[in-house]
Amino acid sequence: MKKLFRGLAILSFAIVAMILVDTKVHAQDMILPFNVETNGALTEETKDNTYLIHVPESGRVHFDMTSYVDKETYIALYDLDNKKIFDEYSTGSSLTPARYTRWEDLEAGTYRLKIYDGSWSKDQAGTFKIKTTFASAGNTETEPNNGTIEAQSLPFNKTINGFLSWDNTVDYYKVTVPSSGRVSFDFTSYVDNRTYISLIDEDNNKVFDDYITGTSKNPSKDTRSVDLNKGSYYLKVYDGDDYDRHTGKYVFKAAFSAAGNGDTEPNNGIVEAISLQATKKITGFLAWDDTVDIYKIDVKNPGKVTVDLTSYVDSRTYIEIVNSNNKTISDEYVSGSSINPSKYKKPIMLDAGSYYIKIYDGDDYERHTGKYYLTVALPADKHLGRILIRSNNQYLYNPKGTAVRKLKAQEGLRVYKVLADRYDVGGGNYVKKNKANLFYLGHVWSSSYSMRVYTPEGYSFKSFDPKEPVRVYGLSDGRYNVGGGYYIIAEDYIQFDR
Numbered sequence: 001m002k003k004l005f006r007g008l009a010i011l012s013f014a015i016v017a018m019i020l021v022d023t024k025v026h027a028q029d030m031i032l033p034f035n036v037e038t039n040g041a042l043t044e045e046t047k048d049n050t051y052l053i054h055v056p057e058s059g060r061v062h063f064d065m066t067s068y069v070d071k072e073t074y075i076a077l078y079d080l081d082n083k084k085i086f087d088e089y090s091t092g093s094s095l096t097p098a099r100y101t102r103w104e105d106l107e108a109g110t111y112r113l114k115i116y117d118g119s120w121s122k123d124q125a126g127t128f129k130i131k132t133t134f135a136s137a138g139n140t141e142t143e144p145n146n147g148t149i150e151a152q153s154l155p156f157n158k159t160i161n162g163f164l165s166w167d168n169t170v171d172y173y174k175v176t177v178p179s180s181g182r183v184s185f186d187f188t189s190y191v192d193n194r195t196y197i198s199l200i201d202e203d204n205n206k207v208f209d210d211y212i213t214g215t216s217k218n219p220s221k222d223t224r225s226v227d228l229n230k231g232s233y234y235l236k237v238y239d240g241d242d243y244d245r246h247t248g249k250y251v252f253k254a255a256f257s258a259a260g261n262g263d264t265e266p267n268n269g270i271v272e273a274i275s276l277q278a279t280k281k282i283t284g285f286l287a288w289d290d291t292v293d294i295y296k297i298d299v300k301n302p303g304k305v306t307v308d309l310t311s312y313v314d315s316r317t318y319i320e321i322v323n324s325n326n327k328t329i330s331d332e333y334v335s336g337s338s339i340n341p342s343k344y345k346k347p348i349m350l351d352a353g354s355y356y357i358k359i360y361d362g363d364d365y366e367r368h369t370g371k372y373y374l375t376v377a378l379p380a381d382k383h384l385g386r387i388l389i390r391s392n393n394q395y396l397y398n399p400k401g402t403a404v405r406k407l408k409a410q411e412g413l414r415v416y417k418v419l420a421d422r423y424d425v426g427g428g429n430y431v432k433k434n435k436a437n438l439f440y441l442g443h444v445w446s447s448s449y450s451m452r453v454y455t456p457e458g459y460s461f462k463s464f465d466p467k468e469p470v471r472v473y474g475l476s477d478g479r480y481n482v483g484g485g486y487y488i489i490a491e492d493y494i495q496f497d498r
Contacts, residue, residue: 032113034134040115041127042069048116051130053077057108058163059136060216060248065100065115067092069126074118075100080110085166089118094126105137105165105247137249139163145172148200148234156256162237164191164247170238175199180229180285181258182338182370187222189214191248196240197222202232207288211240216248227259227287227369259371261285268292270326270356278378284359286313286369291361295374302351302441302475303379304496309344309359311336313370318362319344324354329477333362338370349490351475383414384441385498387423391436399428407431415439442498443469444480449493456485472496 032038032051040049055061067073067090076087085104092098117124140161145152151172162171177183189195192215199207207226214220239246263284267274273296276282284293299305311317311334320331336342361368389411395403413431417424423431423439431437450463464470474481480488488494
């Protein structure tokens with residue numbers, strides 16, 4: 001037991017002695033001023049020279065050492081917590097001196113530079129001279145801002161000067177988006193040599209994560225835009241390399257442009273679909289986290305429905321039309337950009353019923369977002385079609401049910417309503433339903449090319465010359481039904497007269 005206490009006493013004495021020696025060395029540390037050449041030497045008695053460097057603010061410290069030591073000169077930099085920033089050596093001699101230069105991006109504070117004999121033999125001797133210079137980063141960011149809780153608020157249209165240093169490798173900025181719109185970032189980075197840039201939402205979902213490459217002498221430039229909905233987001237500028245240090249100053253500015261969209265969210269499915277009024281233009285917006293908008297149209301009268309879209313989406317806008325059974329009638333896309341908007345204007349023949357227009361990003365690999373303008377023109381609220389009188393024994397009746405006129409065979413009348421037992425031909429007058437009367441919607445004819453009729457199985461059956469009319473008995477899924485299951489595809493050059 002006595003031996004144990006004696007051992008502990010000796011160990012305690014040794015630790016105290018080491019602390020005293022280390023304190024003595026630090027007490028003798030010399031101040032190394034900037035822009036002044038300082039001379040030193042390694043000798044048999046002096047195996048290291050230690051200097052204090054006072055960094056007044058965030059910035060870059062350059063080290064320039066010329067060593068006449070035979071043969072290795074070790075140089076190391078520590079902070080006041082004794083964390084090692086670098087520890088290297090250069091090789092030379094009194095006849096061929098070694099030149100050592102490097103820089104380090106540091107925060108304000110005091111650091112300790114050590115020039116020493118780090119060889120195993122401890123026989124390196126000679127003189128050296130060291131000079132340090134300092135360049136302020138001029139950063140305007142507020143520290144600490146190393147996480148979303150500490151994130152610095154980022155105002156729009158204001159230049160921010162940031163700085164990544166040896167012990168501060170990440171900066172967070174809070175981006176508050178007041179309404180749906182486009183946020184643009186304009187970066188100039190003097191970081192050597194990679195600057196990592198990331199944007200996340202409040203749930204830590206990643207909007208983008210990328211890096212740009214440059215140096216303090218050849219700064220990198222990067223401009224990027226992202227379409228966002230109202231909310232808070234966090235911009236992260238950081239050193240994302242686990243192996244090499246990437247530090248330096250950077251400058252950036254954020255700008256915001258409101259989309260001015262009038263679509264009510266959510267409208268991401270047919271249950272949430274927004275009802276469109278005919279000819280009324282609506283401004284829509286596809287965002288990073290909201291890539292689909294669905295609108296409902298109610299077609300009261302069968303006929304031509306025109307979808308008119310002007311899209312500033314970068315770079316593809318997908319347009320799909322489905323019926324109430326969720327069957328796709330049309331599915332296409334147009335290409336454009338916010339600078340060169342795409343145009344889409346297409347008529348499609350639809351029967352009476354409810355339909356849904358889906359504007360969406362249909363790409364699984366790239367994001368296509370931005371604003372768009374949508375207008376839909378529906379068939380006018382007029383006559384539904386016509387009846388062909390095929391017998392001389394048919395009469396026109398007034399609203400009181402009195403026969404007022406005998407109709408002629410092959411006479412055609414406009415029909416405004418189809419009731420259970422009659423055709424309303426206007427003003428309450430009607431013609432009774434029977435096998436002798438043929439109801440049809442109208443005629444189709446080609447303005448230029450031949451008009452082709454297809455069988456129910458989809459085979460070509462017959463062609464009609466331009467201007468030659470064909471009766472239409474129904475409309476469905478972009479087709480004119482011409483009787484017996486035969487149909488004509490509703491092409492742009494096919495005209496329909498009701």
